[in-house]
Amino acid sequence: MTTSAHPLVTRARRLAAELLVPEAERVDQEGVPASHIAAVKRSGLLGVVAPVAYGGSGAPPAVLRQTAEILAGACCATWFVQTQHHTPVQTLTQSELPVRERLLGPLARGELLSGVAYAHLRSYPRVPVRVRREGGGWRFDGTVPWYTGWGLNDVLLLAGVTDTGEVLFAFAEARDQPGLRASAPMRLAALTAARTVSLELAGLWLPEEAVALRTRYERWAPGDRARTLNAGPAIFGVAEAALSLLDEERAAPLRARLADVRRRAYALADHPVPLERAEERLAVRAQAYELLRTATTAAVVAGGGRSMALTSRAQRLAREALFLLVQGQTAETRTAHLRALTGS
Template identity: 25%
Template structure:
């Protein structure tokens, strides 16, 4: 049997900053890969890995150079995301929350807030998370913002906030009485205000995967939010429109997970010397390269359709699931060990399957599984 095919590099992507990606991959291979299972289970290990990204200025990858950031282009940023998820899903999941919050600040019209946050973010002195997934839910708003003198009174519950103990603040999404929504920065800590308002955080949830990321629920009661903390305001339903625009981009995290599964298959193939494992790897690797090529090309096209983007996202999800399953299969009974790489990647595939899930993605993912 011929040697295993290596993952092909797409030379058609000309804008990528290879220096940033080389620094990232070198760090991940040397310091993250050897302890990936521990990072998935231990908040202390995850924090150490996160600090490694900070020391290399990689958490300011999308911050403009005018603010001291790296200001990487779109292609570089998404390949960066893919690299991290290939070596540690927990680290990828945690840092992407921060990157999302930072992007919102960068594009905000609140210049005073930019002054307050961006320089600290670049210096590694401040990290941010996200708390607005509840805006996707239909029916009665889970978080309300009632206008009052100088700001808003916040009430309700944020069901998911990742990064307690890691992040200093998070981007809150809340609904106004007229249906519009605001996003604003809120300190990520239990707090009691002099006027009686409070924000309380639950104990970290017991999750089946990425427990180390400390995902919690946050509850507001008559909590005062100053107007100067508002990052942006949007019309009712804007989050659903935006979800359609960005449906393709999380595919890079998913592709990284697929690559992680194939890395395991490749390693097993080299030790067990079974032709059918080589053949399985080559088949999945060829499909993964083709899927990645299609997605890389798609993000450079401005006139893409939502339907085409959705198909590519679902394809990537299906590939990650199959590659993770392949890793389990070739690892045999050893995959049952809680700290086995195949066990970790299998669970990471679960997380990335439902990451940023909308009804459209759920429907398309299920249909792909049932009918294809």
């Protein structure tokens, strides 16, 4: 079976055509509705890479990438809320702790949607969230600067760092509770619709059985770095959506260049040694961003003055492209991207 013929790819296309694309401009202004999340849950897309034994599809990474392209190109805010879910699923898949049996099935089957609160680990050795032993569990204190999907997620995967330099990931209910308070939703230049907040942690206590991962920071960090080196599928999905707003004569050369960069990016993502060819990965990532900028700018130009309306698809895609420039950014990727932009 080719990736394009996979049942989940077909479902993603149907979801995009029947719901996400027609509603995208309204969602951009009003926020991702719970009905969108319910539709994603029903689609089976939340279990795309989850083990079959737990109710998932166990699909290869190529299927996850293609469904992500489709969703991001249709409604980037909805894509961004649901894409958080795949990290908790993969974390539980690799875990041998009791929480796996409690949560992996509901997450794989789409009964629950999970968010993530761990990007702050990338600022280490600065520690925005500290964890320490307390009773038969763990106490979390600090600030999570960014948390997406508040009010839509059922659970969240929260990370912090212990005094001995371990990273600890544990699940909590995604709601205000003793020791956890969410800010008001942030107003952002793009993807305000994804309901992003900051989380204040003041003695949030989670039991031992909530823990999904506990390991040395130095052991966890290389895997996280590997994920940030590659061009993500949302870049290609939003670029393709922008090119669809151009006439074929103008779109064709950009589409050919985009296909070439996508092919090279995904070949690197599938390389058996994730941290090999890091400079090449970063260069291809920068090329993908350049094509994204060109495609979305061309869509705005083609739309003329109409592109300045908040109801304009071209304008929404251009703002989403700005968001993707910094989504998942690290000091390493920022430096490489700036080098590519400035030639220095």
